[in-house]
Amino acid sequence: MSEPGATGGLFGALGRLLGRRDAREPGRHNHVSLGCNCQMAHVLKTLDLRQWSGPLDWIFSMPGMARDCLADDFAALVDRGQLESIPEAERRGPGIWRGRHRLYRERHGLECVFNHHDPATSEADYAFLTEGVRRLRRALDTPGTDNRLWMMTHLHTPRDVVEAIDDLLGQRASRNHLTFVQLETGHPRMAVVEAVDLRPTLRWLTVHTPSEPVGLRLADPADDAALVAIIRAEAARRPALFA
Numbered sequence: 435m436s437e438p439g440a441t442g443g444l445f446g447a448l449g450r451l452l453g454r455r456d457a458r459e460p461g462r463h464n465h466v467s468l469g470c471n472c473q474m475a476h477v478l479k480t481l482d483l484r485q486w487s488g489p490l491d492w493i494f495s496m497p498g499m500a501r502d503c504l505a506d507d508f509a510a511l512v513d514r515g516q517l518e519s520i521p522e523a524e525r526r527g528p529g530i531w532r533g534r535h536r537l538y539r540e541r542h543g544l545e546c547v548f549n550h551h552d553p554a555t556s557e558a559d560y561a562f563l564t565e566g567v568r569r570l571r572r573a574l575d576t577p578g579t580d581n582r583l584w585m586m587t588h589l590h591t592p593r594d595v596v597e598a599i600d601d602l603l604g605q606r607a608s609r610n611h612l613t614f615v616q617l618e619t620g621h622p623r624m625a626v627v628e629a630v631d632l633r634p635t636l637r638w639l640t641v642h643t644p645s646e647p648v649g650l651r652l653a654d655p656a657d658d659a660a661l662v663a664i665i666r667a668e669a670a671r672r673p674a675l676f677a
Contacts, residue, residue: 459572462580464485464573464581465483466573466583467583468488469499469586470587471495472649473649473650473651474491474586474615475491476651477665481666483582488570489508489566492551494546495538496589497599499541510537511567512567513537517536518535518554519533530549530550531549532548533547533559534548535547574610575607575608578608579608580609581609581610583613584615585614588646591614604635610635611636613637615665618640618643624642625641628640635673639664641661643657643660643661
């Protein structure tokens, strides 16, 4: 599993920027990242679509973890008994790989969840985490709210996991549409394959890309620009759900 290992100076600086505290709140129309690291949130921010901080847009996660968070309404994520500092000797560099989550480590093999924050020891970091959960709950639980939820990963994800996430979103009071972006690296050129046999609340885009994710971006700037353009075009589509 390589996603949580992607670090670097630029990743660290922008990751901290994505995770900074702000006073912005959900509105009637929201674009929300559900992970699986800062890359999805960074693209939404680049497109001026990300207007507030949620709990899954600045941590390391997996689709299965996002499913679990929605299933228990984020109770385990903010359970102080599950939070653990990563010892200095096990960290991958100064200021990174700071905290883990016992349950998600056991269940999903995530050795690090909190890259730039340590809610196990920092009251400010814990408050930032819980405020993100509060915002996302507000967006999901306010009738009349339309939420575009996004998830991006280069890890293979079974379809039933994504459909389970969509099912859980469908149980909330808001109207929710999920776009899942599956990156497949090592292809000779950029291309997009759309799944066509899905429910109206779900879009699945498989993006073939020559380069690998490196922190917040694809390694090749041209590939990354193409990926941003793909997300821009997708965001411009109005789901039938919201018509």
